[in-house]
Amino acid sequence: MKFIKNCPLFLLILSMGILFSIVALGGKNTIYAAQEYEPLKAPVLSIMFTAINDNIYPWQLLNGDSVEAGSPLQESDLSASSKEQEADQEKTQKQDQIPEQEGSEPSKDQELAAASASPEREEEENGEADPSVEGGEEGALASPSPEADINDPSQETEGEDAPFERLEPLRESTYDEYINHISADIYGDAGVIRAAGYEFEQVDESYFDDALFIGDSRTVGLRDYTDLSEHADFYCETSLTIYKALEENFKGKGTVREALESKDYGKIYIMVGINELGRGTTEDFMSKYTEVIDTLRELEPEAKIFIQAIMRVSGKKDSEDAIFNNSNINARNNAIATLADNKQIFYIDVNEAVCDEEGNLNQEYTFDQIHLLGVHNELWKQFLLAHGA
Amino acid sequence: MVSFASLEFLFRFLPVFLIIYFIVPAKYREMALLFFSIIFYAVGEPVFILVLVVLTFLNYLLAMQVWKVGEGFSLHEWQKKRRKRLMIRIVALDVAVLVVFKVLGSFVDNSLLPLGISFYTFKMISFQIDLYRKEMWNKPKFQYAALYFMMFPQVVSGPIMRYNEGEFDLERTCGTEQFEDGLKYFVAGLGMKVLLADRLAILWNDLQMIGFQSISTPLAWLGAAGFSLQLYFDFWGYSLMASGLLVMLGYNFIENFNHPYASKSISEFYRRWHVTLGKWFRDYVYIPLGGSRCSGGRLIFNLAVVWLLTGIWHGNGFNYVIWGVVLGVFIILEKLLYGKYLEKLPVLGHLYVIAIIPITWVIFAVNNLSQLGIYLGRMFPFLGGEGLAVNEQDIIKYAANYGVFFAAGIILCIPGVFGFFEKHKKNPLVILLLAAVFWYSVYFLSSSAENPFMYLNF
Numbered sequence: 001m002k003f004i005k006n007c008p009l010f011l012l013i014l015s016m017g018i019l020f021s022i023v024a025l026g027g028k029n030t031i032y033a034a035q036e037y038e039p040l041k042a043p044v045l046s047i048m049f050t051a052i053n054d055n056i057y058p059w060q061l062l063n064g065d066s067v068e069a070g071s072p073l074q075e076s077d078l079s080a081s082s083k084e085q086e087a088d089q090e091k092t093q094k095q096d097q098i099p100e101q102e103g104s105e106p107s108k109d110q111e112l113a114a115a116s117a118s119p120e121r122e123e124e125e126n127g128e129a130d131p132s133v134e135g136g137e138e139g140a141l142a143s144p145s146p147e148a149d150i151n152d153p154s155q156e157t158e159g160e161d162a163p164f165e166r167l168e169p170l171r172e173s174t175y176d177e178y179i180n181h182i183s184a185d186i187y188g189d190a191g192v193i194r195a196a197g198y199e200f201e202q203v204d205e206s207y208f209d210d211a212l213f214i215g216d217s218r219t220v221g222l223r224d225y226t227d228l229s230e231h232a233d234f235y236c237e238t239s240l241t242i243y244k245a246l247e248e249n250f251k252g253k254g255t256v257r258e259a260l261e262s263k264d265y266g267k268i269y270i271m272v273g274i275n276e277l278g279r280g281t282t283e284d285f286m287s288k289y290t291e292v293i294d295t296l297r298e299l300e301p302e303a304k305i306f307i308q309a310i311m312r313v314s315g316k317k318d319s320e321d322a323i324f325n326n327s328n329i330n331a332r333n334n335a336i337a338t339l340a341d342n343k344q345i346f347y348i349d350v351n352e353a354v355c356d357e358e359g360n361l362n363q364e365y366t367f368d369q370i371h372l373l374g375v376h377n378e379l380w381k382q383f384l385l386a387h388g389a
Numbered sequence: 390m391v392s393f394a395s396l397e398f399l400f401r402f403l404p405v406f407l408i409i410y411f412i413v414p415a416k417y418r419e420m421a422l423l424f425f426s427i428i429f430y431a432v433g434e435p436v437f438i439l440v441l442v443v444l445t446f447l448n449y450l451l452a453m454q455v456w457k458v459g460e461g462f463s464l465h466e467w468q469k470k471r472r473k474r475l476m477i478r479i480v481a482l483d484v485a486v487l488v489v490f491k492v493l494g495s496f497v498d499n500s501l502l503p504l505g506i507s508f509y510t511f512k513m514i515s516f517q518i519d520l521y522r523k524e525m526w527n528k529p530k531f532q533y534a535a536l537y538f539m540m541f542p543q544v545v546s547g548p549i550m551r552y553n554e555g556e557f558d559l560e561r562t563c564g565t566e567q568f569e570d571g572l573k574y575f576v577a578g579l580g581m582k583v584l585l586a587d588r589l590a591i592l593w594n595d596l597q598m599i600g601f602q603s604i605s606t607p608l609a610w611l612g613a614a615g616f617s618l619q620l621y622f623d624f625w626g627y628s629l630m631a632s633g634l635l636v637m638l639g640y641n642f643i644e645n646f647n648h649p650y651a652s653k654s655i656s657e658f659y660r661r662w663h664v665t666l667g668k669w670f671r672d673y674v675y676i677p678l679g680g681s682r683c684s685g686g687r688l689i690f691n692l693a694v695v696w697l698l699t700g701i702w703h704g705n706g707f708n709y710v711i712w713g714v715v716l717g718v719f720i721i722l723e724k725l726l727y728g729k730y731l732e733k734l735p736v737l738g739h740l741y742v743i744a745i746i747p748i749t750w751v752i753f754a755v756n757n758l759s760q761l762g763i764y765l766g767r768m769f770p771f772l773g774g775e776g777l778a779v780n781e782q783d784i785i786k787y788a789a790n791y792g793v794f795f796a797a798g799i800i801l802c803i804p805g806v807f808g809f810f811e812k813h814k815k816n817p818l819v820i821l822l823l824a825a826v827f828w829y830s831v832y833f834l835s836s837s838a839e840n841p842f843m844y845l846n847f
Contacts, residue, residue, distance in 0.1 A: 006565040008817070010572055012824045020828075042835065043400035049835035224780045225603055367597045374603030375778040 020045035023058045027051075031060050163341030166290075167191055173281040181323050183282045185331035191338030195347035198340075203388030208232040210266035212303075214256055216240040218311055218371055219271055225374035226381040232269075235259060241276040242288050246295060260299040268296055269384070271308035271350075273332050274370070278323040286335045293339050304389055307340060309333040309349035315360035317369035324370070326360060346389050353383035391433035391504060391545050393575075393630040394582045396834050402429065410638065411563070418561065419536055422638065429541035430504070437503035441539060444486060448513045449534045451479040452520050456528055459521075476521040483513045495705035505545040507702060509538050511669055516552050518673055524553060533557035542634040546627055548645040549665040555640060563639035571636030573814055573823055578629025580826035581801070583833050586623035588794050589615050592787065593754070601755075601763040602777040607784040609767040613747040615791060616754050618798040621650070624663065648804040650746075653738025654731045655719040658746060666702075670695050685725065692721050703753070708761060712752045719745065 004011060024032060024044045034054075035047035048058060173184040208231035213219055219236035223229045235250050246256050253259070260268075270292075276285060296305055310329045312318070318326045333349070340347035354372060356362045361369070365376040372380065390397040406425045413421050431438045455475045458468050487510040494502030516537065519525060529537075529552065537552050538544075592615045596604055604612065628645035636642050649662035659667055678691040700713015723731065731738040748768070755761040766774020800806055813819050 003565050007569040007572075009576070009820045009823055010569055012820065013572075013576075013827055016824060016828060040397075040401070042396040046396055046400075046831070046835040049832040052832065053836040221599075224783065224786075225599070225778045367600065368594065371598045373598070373600035374780070375600055378778065 017043075017045060020048050023061065024048045027058070027061050031056050163343035163345075164194060166341075167194075167338040169283070169286075169335075173283055178281055181278050181328075183277065183285070183328040183331040185327075185334055186282050187334045187338050189334055189337075191336075191340065192334055192347070192349070195337050195340035195342060196349075198342045198346060198389065200346075200348070200387040200389055202386050204385070205231055207385075207388050208267070210264070212256070212259060212265045212268045214240075214245055214268065214270040214272065215308075216272050216275055218274070221372055221374065222377050222380055225377040228381055228384075233259065233263075233265075239275050240272055241279075242272045242285065242292055243276065245270065245272055245292050256296075257299065260296070265300055265303050267304045267306060268300065269306045269308060270296075271310065273310035273336070274313075274324065274329070277328050277332070282331055282335050285332055289336050290339060293345060297344070303344075305345045306387075306389070307336050307345065307347045309337070309347065309351055311372075312351050312355055312359065312361050314363050314366055314369040315356070315358060316363065318360055346387075348383075348387045350380050350383050353379045391429070393627070393634070394579055394587075394830070394834065396831070399579075399831070399834075407637075415561070415563075418563070418638075419532060419557070422540060423532060423536045426536070426539045426541040426544065430539065430544055433545070434504045437506075440486070440490075440503050440506070441509060441544075444483070444510070444513060445535050445538050447482065448479060448516065448538070449529075449531055451475060451482075452517055452529070452534070455479075455517070455521055459523065472521060476517055479517050480514050483510045483517070486510060491701075491705065499705070502705070508547045508549060509544055511549050511666075512538055512543075512552075514673060515549065515669060519552055526553075527558050529557070540635075542631040542638075546624075546631070547663075547665055548628055548631060548643045549669050550643050554643060561639040567639060568637050570814070571633045571638070571642075574629045574633030574636060574642070576633075576823045576827045577810070578626040578631075578633060579830050580823075581622040581626030581629065583626075583830040584826065585794055585798055585801075586619045586621075586626060587833065587837075589619035589622070589791065589798070592791050592794075593619060595787070599783075600777075601760055601767055603779050604767055605776070605779050605781050605783050606767055606770050608787055609764065610747075611784060611787060611791075613751050613768065615795070617747045617750045618795065618802075620750060620753075621646075622798060622801070648802065648807070650743070650802040651739075651804050652742050653735050654723050654728055655716060655742065655745060656723050656728065658742055659716070659720070666699075670699060674698065681724070688724065689721050692724065693717050696720065706756045707758060708752055708756055712749060715749055715752060 021044055024047050028044070028047070032047045032051050035050045037044065037047050037050070051057075167187060167190055169186040170188055171184075171186050173186060176182070177184045205227075208228055211232040213223070213228075213232055213234045213236060215222070215234075215236040217236075217238040217240075219234065220238060223234040223236060228234075235248075235253060235256050237248070237250060240248060249255055259265075273285070273289075293305060293307065296303070310333055312326045312329050313321070313324055317324060337347040339345055351359070351361075354362055354365055354376070361372075365372050365379070367373060390402060392398065402425075406421075409425070410418055410421050427438070430441060434441075455472050458464075458472045458475065464472075487506060490502055490506055494500075516529075516534065520529070533555070534552075536557065537550075537555055543550060593612060596608070596612045601609075625646040628643075632643045632645065643665065645664050647661040647664060649658045652658040652661055675691055675695050678694060679687055680691065681688055683691070696713045696717030697710070698713075699716070700710045703709045703712070722728075731741060748765075751764055751768070752761060755764055763774065766772065767776060768774070770776070810819055
């Protein structure tokens, strides 16, 4: 009794700890299935907190056992599979989750996302489900074929050259890659090579007067440490991912969707992808990226879209980090490059301007091995000026 | 695990240790603490634990020789000389070990510097000198000396407790009230470290990421202030956690910080900042050199020695030497010239401390001398610190993002605020607040994998 009277803080922390542990254990196989933790290093209740960080709150336990309003990242979180022993179970779980997260066009996205989320699916189904990847089977051979299927009715044929078809992956991510957070290079460099065939032109700064930039903290650097922000609009913030690119409410500005509705942009630049390197497979990332690019085109049909390669990290970071390394970055760049049609969608790679001979972010241009020092964002700006279309 | 602010420590090591500590019979509690201290250190330093163990044995054996020679009421001259010789021998050994590892750590590889060596060798030296000075009442038992050197709450970063303050010989009472008090200090320290210092650390990281040449002058000052608060709450928080743990186990509270930012001079600041280190230098270096009861020239020399050593002790880099020298110069000037005026004009004194200390922390923070020059140039652009690609509006963004941490930090710098919480520690609202601080800290530790930079979002 004396103990209870004398140690209220201790008892409060203890009982809250027990309560949180019960919550965590209760949701371990449902709402917290995707949370990773090491029993030797952290208490089980830590998954409740890591989940809050992904916008999954304890009270969702009461809503039933499936994830209703999970974070957009959920479907891609690899750890789900490490917890679930059976691949099938995991597949169905993922398919359950995805449809509810996608916003506007349920049926199409559902199929697309589900198809790419479960590599085992027949490719045929993938092709049928989504018009944007029609003619996919030919593309699956992934020869860098500029003279792709011109019979496709969905294509807009401006001028004489048809825009490039989207390529299909050469293979699927393996289970090992999946659980080890390795981004599989499932497309090879065909898309990059194909996109590089375009002859970009030097432009001046007024080119950016009708440009919109979407990006993460690296783009924040471009905005804050060059004068591009005097010309273009920037919708960027630290930790932006492709999963949030369209829905994120940028402080004081609203969403990209709203921006595109209120103003006509001639160019849209996007660079995201480093924050989500540890989440999901290349397929997951790619399916969302494709959806975002298609939505951007839909909202702003006349705009040129510049897909910017994810900027690499320095050699030091590359050799030390299991997730934020250049092989993962390159794999994802190879994927998004395949979206370029060299007509309206272009792929440009700023790494040409900021990397050393080994292809790592130049050590002298960065302090934290990831971001350009303020002063070196000028290199990026000059690169953009040299890559007008 | 060697950080108290980690899930591993909070939810794995600490609960197991506490359960064992409190279920074993009282007379075995010291052994339990020693045992867990060895595990704690071995997890952090599986190889260099040998240095700690060997030094512990050597220090005890040689100290016992000194003790033996010193037994009896009146000592012969030869006994006194022999005691002194023996004491100097072991102190020289401790210093030599520290110097060797410091040099290895500075010039070969940082990983060669054993964890906490600056702290435990200082405790060993203190132990030897106190014993030589006959300040210990009873002959120290081996397990007490070992516990004093190795106890896990202090082994990594202090506080540099004195052997006597440990009161190892006395019957230890581990009351529930004391346990609760210790827990409160621990939680307060955890919150300072995780919720304030670790958040402000991201600001400093951002400045480095941008590059010092591209920060505006207001941001340079904000950065200096931010780093000052970060360091303070990191170290004060750590010290509170360490002392809180010991209070939970039935030891005395060791004060390491006494609201330094409320000082009116630099000398006063360092009587209140890292108090145990300041006292160590005072008792084992400054006073033996003659202290302040000597000629002006000798006083300058004594202070210069103390502050040069303080600078070198703090790290491996020339900037720490500069930092120590700059502080030494200010303190000498205060002693000789304007200290008395500062006392009379408290407002001026406070302003002087608040302006000078952040600049000295910049010297402390920036290891690369050319970068240091650039940073100071941005703080004082009229001295020729030209910026490159400076965004003049940057201050708005950072003030908005970090304003809340600055506000909380500055409020906690006011002595009355912490005193208020200490006074009302039994108030249910304070208890609820502390529980919230604890779990909010756990939230940050969970979601950032304990390292604020590791999964920093890009």
